[in-house]
Amino acid sequence: MSNVIIHNHSFKMKIAASEIDKAVADVARQINTNLKGKKPLFLAVLNGSFMFASDLMKKISIECEISFIKVASYEGTTSSGTMKELIGINEDIKGRTVVVIEDIVDTGSTVESVYNQLEKLGAAEIKIATLLFKPEAYTRSIPIEYTAIVVPNDFLVGYGLDYNGLGRNLQDIYVLDYKAEENKSTSK
Numbered sequence: 593m594s595n596v597i598i599h600n601h602s603f604k605m606k607i608a609a610s611e612i613d614k615a616v617a618d619v620a621r622q623i624n625t626n627l628k629g630k631k632p633l634f635l636a637v638l639n640g641s642f643m644f645a646s647d648l649m650k651k652i653s654i655e656c657e658i659s660f661i662k663v664a665s666y667e668g669t670t671s672s673g674t675m676k677e678l679i680g681i682n683e684d685i686k687g688r689t690v691v692v693i694e695d696i697v698d699t700g701s702t703v704e705s706v707y708n709q710l711e712k713l714g715a716a717e718i719k720i721a722t723l724l725f726k727p728e729a730y731t732r733s734i735p736i737e738y739t740a741i742v743v744p745n746d747f748l749v750g751y752g753l754d755y756n757g758l759g760r761n762l763q764d765i766y767v768l769d770y771k772a773e774e775n776k777s778t779s780k
Contacts (some may be wrong), residue, residue, distance in 0.1 A: 622649030640695030700732030
């Protein structure tokens with residue numbers, strides 16, 4: 593599909609599933625090389641990262657574990673700027689290498705909050721792996737070690753990313769079609 597409508601808003605395809613798969617494979621290769629012998633704990637941030645985490649883990653060949661936390665910082669099409677922790681960390685991470693799996697890093701507030709919590713819990717090293725990174729929006733200093741795809745500061749949906757609960761199931765990634773939205777508002 594080249595265009596989709598979600599909650600009466602028009603989105604056009606931005607990143608095809610084949611490009612996503614290649615980018616995820618590249619991240620997995622880097623992690624397999626860099627973290628060999630470290631038995632990392634992957635910590636996937638739900639809900640958005642579930643597709644990325646699943647596809648990434650299928651390509652990870654080193655000994656590892658995975659767990660999940662749930663946080664939220666989006667309201668509609670913009671970041672709320674505040675992180676709400678919904679489900680916490682249950683594993684003992686003291687002295688461990690932890691890889692935080694994110695769907696998208698924009699301002700970095702969620703990454704920073706999770707990173708700080710992991711530091712307090714005694715993680716030996718913390719790595720961030722994200723499907724999408726928006727460097728124009730990033731305002732924090734936490735290093736993002738593994739980035740699959742760099743994107744502009746646009747609102748995206750699909751491949752785990754949602755717009756008010758819808759669109760996570762799309763295999764491609766779509767961008768809000770600002771031109772279509774503008775035309776819709778001027779035709780009223």
